[in-house]
Amino acid sequence: MGKVNLKPFDPDKLKMYKSDEFEEAYTAELELDSVPDDVWVQIFVNEHQTSIYNMKRPVSVSGNKLGVVTSTHDNLKEEIEWVKGLVNATNQRWEQYKRQVEQREERKTTKEEEDKRKLRDKLK
Numbered sequence: 048m049g050k051v052n053l054k055p056f057d058p059d060k061l062k063m064y065k066s067d068e069f070e071e072a073y074t075a076e077l078e079l080d081s082v083p084d085d086v087w088v089q090i091f092v093n094e095h096q097t098s099i100y101n102m103k104r105p106v107s108v109s110g111n112k113l114g115v116v117t118s119t120h121d122n123l124k125e126e127i128e129w130v131k132g133l134v135n136a137t138n139q140r141w142e143q144y145k146r147q148v149e150q151r152e153e154r155k156t157t158k159e160e161e162d163k164r165k166l167r168d169k170l171k
Contacts (some may be wrong), residue, residue: 049145050138051087053113053131054078068105077130079111086144091137100129109118 056077066072083091088108090120095106102121107114117123 050141051079051081051083053134055078057105066116068116072116074114077113082111087141087169090140094133094136106130
């Protein structure tokens with residue numbers, strides 16, 4: 048998979064439903080442009096957990112949806128901006144992860160080719 052982004056949304060059509068997090072809690076459902084892979088989700092969860100946003104609320108990932116817990120007392124616009132920042136940070140860390148995996152694979156392939164060459168040389 049790869050990077051994912053939040054889809055634009057119409058505030059009047061934003062799906063919201065009552066949440067069990069606390070008495071006045073609602074979950075606003077934001078749509079992603081694709082279903083993230085497991086690595087992206089793990090990175091996103093870590094970004095959320097380590098965020099220092101002072102109004103941090105739970106955010107869940109389910110398929111191509113992010114559920115942002117909020118209440119009528121919260122500034123939902125500010126929360127969504129914070130979530131956009133989490134998504135951007137996650138995409139950056141996912142790209143770093145991808146590069147590291149590619150480098151490891153390249154080193155592994157190079158070593159395997161070197162090992163095969165050595166084995167062939169022993170046959171000569």
